[in-house]
Amino acid sequence: MSSEAGSRSGELELRVDGEPVRVRAGTTVAVAVMRARAGVTRRSDRLGEPRGPLCGVGACFECRVTIDGRRHRRGCSLLCAAGMEVTT
Template sequence: MFATRPEFRPATVEVLVDGQPLSVPEGASAAAALLLAGLAASRETPVSGAPRLPYCMMGVCFDCLAEIDGVANRQACMVTVRPGMRIAPQCGARLAGTAA
């Protein structure tokens, strides 16, 4: 449906998504990097374990929660990628009393 214009070549940064290096356009969100990586899910719901991927891409739905640079429960759609950023799928719910 959408395509990048062939003459447009944005600068890229390299990040690690689930331990694998990935080049993404500079200025993209961490959620976009998760989608570009082709993962089956970026998180699982804590109750049923249902897989989720980024959905709204504007901070409303919370389906893009991920672990970013070792910090869990980050809304990946609201975080701009930086070189060397480590993005990992969110695994389960956080423990009560821990920082979000």
């Protein structure tokens, strides 16, 4: 986390694929990924097609990412935290 992270009221900084992303507190991980990676959270296993959040309510699993080393976390159901490391 950079020394700037959290310096502005109500904002925090996390990293998506190593890139810093600044969001408002209360933003979901899926939204942070959409800002950083144009909505691509993963590639399909079979054809490598880009996949991204679809339902936004935790039902489709299309928003799965790795968060702080834990795989298959649903980004639409988790809020961003300062210093969080997200990998698509």
